[in-house]
Amino acid sequence: MIEYIVAKYNYWIYILLMMIGFYAMIGKTNLVKKLLGMNVFQWAIILYYVSIASKKGGATIPIVMGAHGHYEPAQAAQYLNPLPHCLMLTAIVVGVSTTGVALALIIMIYRRYHTVEEDEILQIQETSITIK
Amino acid sequence: MIAEQFPALIIVFPLIIAFWINIVGWRWTRPCFYMSMLALSVSFISALGILNTVITTGTIHYRLGGWEPPWGIEYVVDHLNALILVIVSFVGLVVGVYSKRSIQKEISEAKIPQFYAIYTLLVMALLGMTVTGDAFNLYVLLEIASLAAYALIALGEDGAPLASFNYVIMGTIGACFYLLGVGYLYIATGSLNMADLSQLLPNLYHSKAVLAAYAFLMIGIAIKMAFFPLHVWLPDAYTHAPSAVSAFVAGTMTKVGAYVLIRVMFTIFRPYFSIELVPVTTVLGWTAIAAMIYGCVLAIAQRDLKRMLCYILIAEVGYIVLGISVANRMGFTGAILHILNDAFMMACLFLVTGAIMYKIGTRDITNFRHLHKKMPFTMAAFTITALSVVGIPPTCGFFSKWYLILGAIDAKQWAFAVALVISSLLSAIVFFKVIEKAYFKPTASAQAHNGGTHEEVAMDEVPMSMLIPIYIMVAGILTLGLFSGKIISTVIQFAVPASF
Numbered sequence: 001m002i003e004y005i006v007a008k009y010n011y012w013i014y015i016l017l018m019m020i021g022f023y024a025m026i027g028k029t030n031l032v033k034k035l036l037g038m039n040v041f042q043w044a045i046i047l048y049y050v051s052i053a054s055k056k057g058g059a060t061i062p063i064v065m066g067a068h069g070h071y072e073p074a075q076a077a078q079y080l081n082p083l084p085h086c087l088m089l090t091a092i093v094v095g096v097s098t099t100g101v102a103l104a105l106i107i108m109i110y111r112r113y114h115t116v117e118e119d120e121i122l123q124i125q126e127t128s129i130t131i132k
Numbered sequence: 133m134i135a136e137q138f139p140a141l142i143i144v145f146p147l148i149i150a151f152w153i154n155i156v157g158w159r160w161t162r163p164c165f166y167m168s169m170l171a172l173s174v175s176f177i178s179a180l181g182i183l184n185t186v187i188t189t190g191t192i193h194y195r196l197g198g199w200e201p202p203w204g205i206e207y208v209v210d211h212l213n214a215l216i217l218v219i220v221s222f223v224g225l226v227v228g229v230y231s232k233r234s235i236q237k238e239i240s241e242a243k244i245p246q247f248y249a250i251y252t253l254l255v256m257a258l259l260g261m262t263v264t265g266d267a268f269n270l271y272v273l274l275e276i277a278s279l280a281a282y283a284l285i286a287l288g289e290d291g292a293p294l295a296s297f298n299y300v301i302m303g304t305i306g307a308c309f310y311l312l313g314v315g316y317l318y319i320a321t322g323s324l325n326m327a328d329l330s331q332l333l334p335n336l337y338h339s340k341a342v343l344a345a346y347a348f349l350m351i352g353i354a355i356k357m358a359f360f361p362l363h364v365w366l367p368d369a370y371t372h373a374p375s376a377v378s379a380f381v382a383g384t385m386t387k388v389g390a391y392v393l394i395r396v397m398f399t400i401f402r403p404y405f406s407i408e409l410v411p412v413t414t415v416l417g418w419t420a421i422a423a424m425i426y427g428c429v430l431a432i433a434q435r436d437l438k439r440m441l442c443y444i445l446i447a448e449v450g451y452i453v454l455g456i457s458v459a460n461r462m463g464f465t466g467a468i469l470h471i472l473n474d475a476f477m478m479a480c481l482f483l484v485t486g487a488i489m490y491k492i493g494t495r496d497i498t499n500f501r502h503l504h505k506k507m508p509f510t511m512a513a514f515t516i517t518a519l520s521v522v523g524i525p526p527t528c529g530f531f532s533k534w535y536l537i538l539g540a541i542d543a544k545q546w547a548f549a550v551a552l553v554i555s556s557l558l559s560a561i562v563f564f565k566v567i568e569k570a571y572f573k574p575t576a577s578a579q580a581h582n583g584g585t586h587e588e589v590a591m592d593e594v595p596m597s598m599l600i601p602i603y604i605m606v607a608g609i610l611t612l613g614l615f616s617g618k619i620i621s622t623v624i625q626f627a628v629p630a631s632f
Contacts, residue, residue, distance in 0.1 A: 025301050038304050045308055045315070052319055084318070087268055091311065094275045101282050102300045108286065108293040121294055128290075 010051035017044035029118040031109065035102050042095040046088045053084040135181050139194035139207040139263055142178040142217065146171040146256035150249045157245020165232050168248040172225040172255055179217040179259075186214040187622055193265075201265075202328045208265030212468065212627035216262045216391050219475045222608075223383045224255035227479060230601035231376035233594075234486050238374045239287050247287065254280035254380070258388045267314045267400065268324045270392065274310065274356065277388075278303045281381055285373040295368035302365040306355030309348045316345030317400075329400050337405055346410065349396050357389025359449055360423030367442040375486025378438065382445050383479030387471045390452045394467075397456065398629045407459050417457035421551040423450030428558035432565070437495040438485050440562060441478070444521065447555060448474045454548060455536045461632045463539020468624045470532035473612055477520050477529060480605035484514045487594040487602060503570040505589040509599055511570055513606045518563035520609050523556050528612035 005012055017040055024037025059080050106116060113121045134141075149171035153164050185192060186209055194207040209217070228251065235247055257277035264270050282303070286296040318324060320341050321332040336342045351362070358366040370378045397406040407413050427447025434440040452474070455467025487510045488503070489495055504511045520527035523534075533552060540548035593599060612619070 022305075025305065031297060034301055038301060042304065042308060045311055048312070049315055052315070084315075090268075090272055094272065094279075094307075097279055098275070098300065098304055101279055102297060105282070105286055105293050105297045105300065109297065112290070112293065118294075125291060125294075 010048070014044045014048035014051070017041075017047065031106050031116045031118060034118075035099065035106065038102070039095070039099060042091070042098070046091055046095070049084045049088045049091070053081040055080055135185065136194075138178040138181045138185070139192060139209055140196065142175050142182070142221070142263060143256055143260045145174045145178075146252050146259075150252040150256065153245060153249040153252060157249065161241065161244050164245040164248040165228075168252045169225070169228055171252050172221065172228050175255065175259060176218075176221040176225050179214070179221040182209050183214040183218050183623070186211055202323055202325050205269050206265045206325060206327075207263045208327065209263060210627065211623050212394065213262045213391065215468070215472065215623050215627065216388065217259060219472055220255065220258050220262060220384045220388065223475055223479050224258075224380060226601045226604050227376055227380040227383070227483065228255075230379070230483055230486070230598050231374075233597050234376050234490055235374060237490060238289075243287060247284070250280045250283050251377075251380075254284065258384055261388050262391060265326050266324055267317065267326055267329065271307065271311050271314060274392075275307050277385065278307060278356070281377075281385065284377040284381075285369050288373040288377070290372075291368075292372035295365075295372045299365045299369040302355055302362075306352045306362075309352030309355070311352075313345045313348035313352060316341045316348065320345070326395065326400050330402060333400070334402060334405075337409055343410070346396075346401065346405075346412075349400075350393075350412065353389055353393050353396065357386045357393065357449055358446060359389075359453060360419060360426055360446055363423075363446045363449075366446060367439055370442045370445070371436065371439045375438075375482065375489055379479045379482035379486060382441070382482050383475045386445065386449050387452075387475050390449065390456070390467075390471055393453070394456060403459070403629045403631045413457040413459050416453050417545065417548060420450040420454035420457060421548065423447060424454070424551055424555035425558070428555050428562060431562045432558065435496055435498060437488070437497050437566065438482070440497075440566075441481050441485065444481075444559060444562065445478055447559065448478065448521075450555075451533070451536060451552070454552070455532075455539060458536075458539045458543040458545060458548060459632065460539055460542050461628055462535055462542050464628045464632055465620055465624050466532050466535030466537075466539050468627055469528075469535055469616060469620065472619070473520070473528040473532045473609070476605055476608045476612065477517055480513065480517045480602060480609065481521070483598075483602050483605060484510055484517070487598055490594050490598065491592060497566050497569050500566065500569040502589045506592050507594070508591065509593055510602065513602045514570075515567055516606050517609060518567065520613070522560045522563060526610065526613055528609050528616060531613060531616040 021037045021039070021041030021044060025034050025041065028034050028037065060078055061080065109121065110116055113124050115121060149167055153167050156167065157164050182192065192207075192209040193201075194209070195201065196205045196207065199205070231251070235244060239247060254277055257273045257280060260273035261270055261277060264273060282296050282300050285299060286293050314324065317329060317333075320336050320339055321329055323329055323332055333342060355362045370382055373381070397403075397412070424447045427443045427445070427450060431440045431443035431447070434443065448470070452467050452470050455463045455470060458464075485495060488500075488507070491507060492499065492503070516527065520529035523529045533556060537549050537552050540546075540552065
């Protein structure tokens with residue numbers, strides 16, 4: 001059992017992080033904490049992608065081997081796969097923009113209600129909002 | 133030839149224009165609207181060109197930068213997504229024209245350039261999701277669409293920022309699940325190209341990683357398309373958004389979600405995987421029934437017209453998924469036809485709601501007395517569209533429901549057929565409640581003071597630039613109804629997976 005966990009520790013770490021983020025998104029009422037949870041959730045997936053690209057022991061970089069007219073193509077088994085890293089560059093950009101939009105929304109909410117606690121906001125809404 | 137470049141042009145042109153709208157918007161507000169409409173017109177013309185090419189010559193494969201498919205990103209357009217491209221770009225253009233006056237009233241002058249930049253970006257991203265043949269590219273465009281939608285929804289009335297924030301949280305969970313699903317597929321196959329995946333996956337169908345990937349993909353897409361019980365973000369977000377935004381997102385975003393669902397179930401995975409190896413169609417079918425009944429029942433309970441329509445939308449998503457889940461030729465035809473029809477119907481209903489808001493400043497249906505005298509054309513459009521949603525013959529809603537019921541009967545799923553009929557009757561109650569309030573309710577004051585004589589209500593319609601888009605949609609609803617046989621025989625029958 002221990003070996004099973006240790007052998008695939010990167011998956012366990014990402015699932016643990018993801019669940020922490022998930023809990024914060026679902027369980028917390030503070031909007032900033034929800035946002036932090038969302039970040040942990042996204043970053044867990046990024047760690048997962050980067051970890052699946054890694055290889056242990058003597059892995060090289062994906063360049064064409066040999067020189068001076070003596071080329072041989074690099075074997076896929078020998079190099080670290082760079083594609084997940086590239087994909088995650090895009091995912092990081094997406095994550096940053098999502099965080100930016102969410103922070104802007106929190107600022108708008110704070111200006112309107114003077115609080116970032118969701119239950120307090122809902123109370124204010126109940127007393128103030130009627131059907132338009 | 134420019135026609136060969138249409139699959140790229142449909143994305144690239146609005147993308148560049150969206151950027152320039154932002155720049156021009158620093159100084160001038162007026163040209164932003166026209167720039168946005170120019171971009172969307174080019175997209176619409178390209179979409180028509182693509183549809184024409186697909187009908188005459190078959191599936192288009194467009195390689196970006198000339199890279200071969202498993203390595204480079206490939207755009208693939210077959211009959212299914214050519215149709216969705218035309219729908220999305222058309223609804224985007226029509227709602228864009230409508231938005232000119234409605235947005236002036238609903239958001240501050242200073243934000244108008246940004247509104248058009250983001251709106252163009254949203255249409256572009258939905259078109260991109262439809263046109264792409266690469267699973268990761270789809271994720272990126274899905275997030276662009278979602279980010280644009282978050283921003284546009286937050287521009288709405290009081291309460292919109294919180295609704296939008298909840299949408300951010302739910303939407304991110306959905307997108308991350310999709311990304312995880314793609315990750316598991318990548319571990320198993322080493323490929324991201326949809327066609328390549330569908331070649332590589334059949335040998336791995338019993339692998340646990342592939343099953344996990346399938347589950348993650350389905351849940352992620354279900355959140356994005358607001359499929360019951362993962363719809364909780366939708367009513368708040370779409371109710372508080374500006375009316376033009378609600379009309380566009382209600383019309384197209386859930387439909388593009390349904391399209392992605394079809395792609396995952398029947399293109400990335402082979403139909404026999406989704407139907408036989410895992411019992412996903414059964415689960416989807418029964419959940420779709422719950423969505424249909426739940427959506428309509430909650431719609432009856434609403435007083436706010438826009439929120440009522442949001443629940444109807446949840447029921448409509450249920451119809452589409454039901455058609456997909458019966459998994460035979462009739463049901464699938466019904467589902468695709470319903471994607472097409474529902475985009476028009478929902479956009480039209482939300483446009484009408486926006487027009488009512490524009491004139492009388494309220495959406496509470498108890499205040500709709502004498503609305504048929506004040507706004508006869510708008511209410512006529514509402515009535516025709518409502519009849520279409522209920523499914524009365526000359527309108528398009530009837531035909532898609534007809535195929536859905538035929539599909540359910542073909543599959544011997546009697547419960548599905550019964551649920552479809554019940555849900556239609558419930559939606560009839562919903563709409564007749566509104567129509568009764570608007571057409572038949574005598575004013576309380578008139579009865580009290582004048583002993584029942586009618587008070588005069590002057591006609592006061594919305595401006596032409598809002599009325600014409602509404603009537604284009606109504607014309608669309610009637611035309612789609614009349615020509616549904618033609619649409620099925622030229623486009624939809626080729627979009628149904630061959631094994632059905």
